[in-house]
Amino acid sequence: MVYLILGLVLWTAGHFFKRLAPDMRAGMGNAGKGVAAVIILAGLVLMIIGYRGAEFINLWYPPTWTVHLNNLLMLIAVFVYGMSATRGRLRGKMRHPQLVAVKIWAVAHLLVNGDLASVILFGGMLAWAVVQVIVINRTEEWVRPEPGKASKDILLVVITLVLFGVMTGIHNWLGVWPFPG
Template sequence: MSYIILILGVLLWSLAHLFKRIAPGVRARMGKGAKGLVALALVAAVVLMVIGYRATDFIPVWYPPPFLTHVNNLLMLFAVYVFGVGAAKGKLSGVIRHPQLTAVKIWAVAHLLVNGDLAAIILFGGLLAWAVVEVIVINRAEPSWVRPADTSWKGDAKAVVIGLVIFVVATAIHYWLGVNPFGA
C-alpha cells in the first residue's frame, strides 16, 4: 500500500504542475480559484510522497558505492545554486532557460546516485521524469525564449548565499529525519 501512496504522490505532483499546460481551458474557466486548488494538490502530493516513502519496505535494486555520497553532495551544492539563480537573476539565468527545473533534475540524479532502493527510484526517478516532461511541455507551448537582460554577477552572489542556506536547511532536515547526508 505504501508504494501506491508514493506513486500517487508523484503523479499528483506531476499533474498539478502540468495542469495549466495540459488543460488550459479548464484552468482558465476556474479563474483564480485554480491557484488555490493547485497549491492544495501540491501540498497533498508532498504529504503523500513523504508518507509513502517513509512507509515503504527497503527493497534494494542496486548498491551504490560509498564514494557517490561525495558526488551527491557536490551535485546538491550545484543544484541549490542553480535553483537560486532563477530567483536572484544571476548571469546563469541568462544561459539556462529553466533554472529551477534544471535544479530539480540535478537534485533527482544526485539522489538516484546514492539511493539504490525501489522507493527511491520511484520517488527521485518519478520527479526527474516530471521535470523532463515539464521542460518539454513548456518549450513546446512557448518555443521562443527571450533571455533575461537584467542578469548580474550580484545575482549570482545572491544565488550562492541562497544556495548555501538551502543546503544547510536541507542537511538539517536530513539529520532530523535520521539520515546522514555525508555518509555513515
C-alpha cells in the first residue's frame, strides 16, 4: 500500500505544481514541464505497482448489478474524456471534460470494488479530480471555445467505442473480464 499511496501523492503533487507554485514552475521554463511530467509518470507507475501488489482487504461486497452500471459509466467516461479533444458541436459544453471523466471513472470503479486498495486508489483519484477542478476554477478564467462541426461529434462516438473496446481488451489481458457471464 505504501507504493500506492506514494504514487497518489506524486500524481497529485505533479498536477498541482503549476498552480500551487507558479513562480517556481515559471522560473524553471520548459524544464518545469518536464519535471512535472516525470513526477506524474512516476506517480502513475507507483500507483499501478502498488495497486497490483496490495494485499486484498475486503471492506464490502458490491452487488453484482453494479458491474453493468460500471460498464455504462466507463463508456460515458471515455466519451466525456474525448470531448476535451473534439472539434465538434460538443466542444466547449463542459469546462473540465478530462477531470469530469476521471470522476466518472473513479465512481464507476468504486461501485464494483469493495477492497481497501481500490478505495485508496479510486477514492484518492476522485478526491484529486474534485480539488483540481476547484483550484483551476479559482485560478484561471475560462474562455469557452466555439463549437465546430457535428461530423466531428460522430467521429468522437466512433473513437469512444474503439477505445472502450481496447480498454476492455486490456482489462481482459490483466485478468479482469469487465462483462459478467
